[in-house]
Amino acid sequence: MLIGAVDIGGTAIKYGVVNSEGKIIAHASMPTEAALGGEHVIKRVIACCAEIRASWQLEGIAISSAGQIDNVHGEVVHATDNIPGFTGMAIADMVREATGLPVSVENDVNCTALGEAWMGAASRYDDFLCVTIGTGIGGALFLDGELYTGANFSAGELGHIILYPQGVPCTCGSKGCYEQYASSKALADLAEAAFARPIALPDFFTLVREGDLKAIEVFDHWLDDLTTGMQTLVHIFNPSLIVIGGGISAQGEWLRASIQTRLEEKVMPNHRRSLEVKLAEKANGANLLGAVWHYLKREYHCIMEIDHKTCKKGEKNGRSPT
Numbered sequence: 577m578l579i580g581a582v583d584i585g586g587t588a589i590k591y592g593v594v595n596s597e598g599k600i601i602a603h604a605s606m607p608t609e610a611a612l613g614g615e616h617v618i619k620r621v622i623a624c625c626a627e628i629r630a631s632w633q634l635e636g637i638a639i640s641s642a643g644q645i646d647n648v649h650g651e652v653v654h655a656t657d658n659i660p661g662f663t664g665m666a667i668a669d670m671v672r673e674a675t676g677l678p679v680s681v682e683n684d685v686n687c688t689a690l691g692e693a694w695m696g697a698a699s700r701y702d703d704f705l706c707v708t709i710g711t712g713i714g715g716a717l718f719l720d721g722e723l724y725t726g727a728n729f730s731a732g733e734l735g736h737i738i739l740y741p742q743g744v745p746c747t748c749g750s751k752g753c754y755e756q757y758a759s760s761k762a763l764a765d766l767a768e769a770a771f772a773r774p775i776a777l778p779d780f781f782t783l784v785r786e787g788d789l790k791a792i793e794v795f796d797h798w799l800d801d802l803t804t805g806m807q808t809l810v811h812i813f814n815p816s817l818i819v820i821g822g823g824i825s826a827q828g829e830w831l832r833a834s835i836q837t838r839l840e841e842k843v844m845p846n847h848r849r850s851l852e853v854k855l856a857e858k859a860n861g862a863n864l865l866g867a868v869w870h871y872l873k874r875e876y877h878c879i880m881e882i883d884h885k886t887c888k889k890g891e892k893n894g895r896s897p898t
Contacts, residue, residue, distance in 0.1 A: 577595065577596040577635045578593050578594070578595055578601075578632055578633065578634050578635060579593070579594050579595070579596070579634060579635055579636055579637070579638050579868045579871055579872075580592075580593060580624075580625055580628050580629065580632070580634045580636070580637045580638070580677075581593070581594045581600075581637075581638045581639075581640075581864035581865075581867050581868050582621050582624055582625065582637065582638070582639045582640070582864075582867070583639075583640040583641075583684060583687070583860070583863040583864055583867065584608065584617060584621060584639065584640065584641040584642055584684070585608060585642060585684065586608060586610050586642055586658045586659065587607070587608055587610070588605045588606065588607060588608055589605060589606050589607075589608050589617075589620055589621060589624060590603065590604075590605045590860055590863070590864065591603070591604060591605065591606075591621075591624040591625075591627075591628060591864075592604060592628070592864055593628055593632050593634070594638075594864055594865060594868040596868075596872060598694055598695045598865055598868070598869075600861050600864060600865070602628065602631070602632070603861070603864070604624075604627075606620065606623075606624065608620065608659075610658055610659045610660075611660070613659070613660045613661040613662075614652070614655075614659055614660065614661040614662035614663075614665045615661065615665075617659055617662070618665060618667060618670050618671070621639070621667075621671060622670070622671060622674040622675070625637055625671065625674070625675050625677075626675075629675070634677060635677070635678075636677045636678040636679065636680070636871055636875060637671055637672075637675060637677050637678070637679045637680075637871075638679075638680050638864075638867035638868045638870060638871035639667060639668075639671065639679065639680065639681040639682070639867055640681075640682060640683070640684045640687035640863040640864065640866060640867040641667060641681055641682070641683065641684055642655065642658070642659065642662075642683075642684050643655030643656075643659070643662055643663070643683065644683065644728075644729055644730045645681055645682055645683040645686075645729060646729050647680070647681060647682045647683070647686075647725060647729060647870065649666070649668065650666065650667050650668020650669065650679060650680060650681035651664070651665065651666050651667065651668070651669075651681075652664060652665045652667065653728065653729050653730065654730070656747065667679075667681045668680065668681050678871075678875055680867070680870050680871040680874045680875070682866065682867060682870040683716075683725075683729075683732075684714070684863055685706060685708050685714035685715060685716045685732065685821075686716045686723055686725065686732065686866065686870075687862070687863040687864075687865075687866030687867045687870065688706055688708060688714075688716065688821050688856065688862045688863055688866060689704075689706035689716035689717075689718050689723060689819070689866065690718075690723060690865070690866030690867075690869045690870055691858050691861065691862030691863060691864070691865035691866035691867075691869065692706065692819050692821075692856055692857065692858060692862050692866075693718055693866075693869075694865055694866070694869045695858060695865055696819075696856060696857040696858040696862060696865075697817075697819050697854040697855065697856055697857045697858075698718065698817060698819050698854075701718070701816050701817045702718075702720060702721045702816070703718065703719055703720065703813070703814070703815045703816050703817070704718050704815050704816060704817035704818065704819055705717060705718070705734070705809055705813060705815050705817070705818045705819070706718065706818075706819045706821060706856075707734060707806070707809075707818060707819070707820055707821065708820075708821040708822040708856075709758070709759055709760055709802075709820065709821070709822040709823075709824045709825075710759065710760050710761075710822040710823060710824070711759060711760065711761045712735045712747075712755040712759050712761070713734055713735030713754055713755035713758060713759050713805075714732075714734070714735060714821075714822075715732040715733065715734025715735065716732045717731055717732050717813065719813065734754065734805070734809065735753060735754050735755030735759070736748050736750060736753045736754065736755070737753070737754045737805060737808060737809075738750065738751075738752045738753060738754075739752055739753065739754045739756075739757050739758070739801060739804065739805055740752035740757065743756065743757070744756040744757070754801075754805040757798075757801040757805075758798065758801045758802040758805055760777060760822065760823065760824050762798065762801075763777065763780070763794075763795075763798045763824075764777055764780075766794045766797065766798055767780045767791070767794050770790055770791075770793070770794045771790065777824070778826075780794075780795075781795075781827050781831075785830065799834060799835070799838055800838070802835065803835060803838040803839045803842055804842065806818060806835075806839050807839065807842040807843055810839070810843045810847050810851065811843065811844065811847060814847055815851070816850050816851065816852065817851070817852045817853075817854060818839075818851070818852070818853050818854070819854055819855070819856050820832065820835065820853065820854070820855050820856065821855075821856035821862070822856075825855040825856050828855070829855075831855075832853055832854065832855050835853050836852070836853040839851070839853065
């Protein structure tokens with residue numbers, strides 16, 4: 577069975593075809609053109625769907641989207657002005673009407689977590705946190721074998737826990753939010769202030785690895801803020817795993833080890849006994865995979881089995897998902 581998968585981001589719309597065994601068999605992308613507004617973005621999503629349907633016979637459409645998403649009705653509960661007019665968009669209804677296919681929609685970071693649980697770093701884990709580090713900090717909670725979305729589909733706003741009361745103003749309206757100190761953007765701002773010039777993060781991390789004292793001082797400051805926020809999360813949720821996603825994960829093992837070591841110094845002994853930090857393994861593919869898993873679970877009541885994370889053959893309307 578083939579599912580069309582679409583990931584709506586602020587910069588790009590990634591799309592492709594994924595089968596029910598979790599294999600991405602085609603993928604492409606196009607600019608989101610987010611500044612033109614929510615309706616324009618959905619028209620581009622529909623164009624993506626038409627493109628893949630021209631070459632593949634699809635069972636349905638699975639969408640991963642920025643914003644807080646009502647994953648039952650496929651609507652945007654709340655979105656920032658990164659995509660003007662996106663709040664309230666009935667994505668599932670609009671795409672379903674255009675394609676005639678079943679459509680599911682889930683938040684993008686939740687899809688990252690589902691994709692990593694199905695086919696990536698979180699395979700075999702019942703309890704983990706997914707933390708995506710980019711311009712902001714996104715989060716998803718996978719608790720007792722299930723994605724936890726909260727009372728109003730808005731759980732997992734990890735970037736907006738308060739790290740420094742009355743601190744730096746945040747785009748959410750609060751002050752001192754975690755993402756203002758521990759995001760990639762926060763690190764880039766610290767590096768720019770220290771070096772008195774803009775510096776690309778890959779170049780900054782090279783300086784850290786080469787032993788540049790100023791870069792190491794900046795990195796240590798950022799790492800302390802990053803792991804202080806994680807310390808709070810670990811003490812609340814007691815996860816077995818934290819999955820680190822976002823572009824910063826490209827720094828690889830030395831960054832993972834730095835985070836794990838500093839975090840273990842901060843958490844209580846019983847919380848560190850089984851705690852692991854891993855980098856996301858599926859990169860951009862995680863959102864497509866997670867969107868498809870959400871579709872399979874919604875349409876076929878599939879079960880995410882801990883031993884091999886595949887879609888168990890349930891039935892819907894007399895049909896099997898494979």
